[in-house]
Amino acid sequence: EAGVAQSPRYKIIEKRQSVAFWCNPISGHATLYWYQQILGQGPKLLIQFQNNGVVDDSQLPKDRFSAERLKGVDSTLKIQPAKLEDSAVYLCASSAPGQGGDYGYTFGSGTRLTVV
């Protein structure tokens, strides 16, 4: 089966610019996650969707970050305006609740963002 697709793979922007990342989950996976992985740290959940509804966005900096999952499939994560501390890898993952403890969790390859 196809994996979780993310684009772009790399992005370099100047601070105060905006940027958007795209994720296409595994077909049939109802749950989609965006994680932020800062260099030298473990991934941290930014937002979790169940179909097209938000389940958890408690760690999302809502003054600059936004995310949507239209029609419960693809998702877009946006940062506007970007700050230097937003430099990180943004990982998308999807899962299918009810399939066991790991719910078929699958990660994409990530988008590496560098803010200069």
Added chain:
Amino acid sequence: AQSVTQLDSQVPVFEEAPVELRCNYSSSVSVYLFWYVQYPNQGLQLLLKYLSGSTLVKGINGFEAEFNKSQTSFHLRKPSVHISDTAEYFCAESDRHNQGGKLIFGQGTELSVKP
């Protein structure tokens, strides 16, 4: 609050030597436990998971881990490492009662295998 602590940020080891990567999880909730590997410029790949049952869990690439409830630990082991095992390793937990819930990751351990 949930938390995962990986006790070593870097572990250098020679090829064919045994290795143990240490992980302690939070005891405040009943959890599932995982180990993931991340190769450079790649996403996370599941090595193994503990859901229930036998406390010794075997995963891919010859890795295994042991769930120890009394010590709240889930250490990862391999009896003989290869150069290709050089990567970042992450321990993670999720709340058993939060179906499809988020993963809480440790800080990661960089395993460096030298010839």
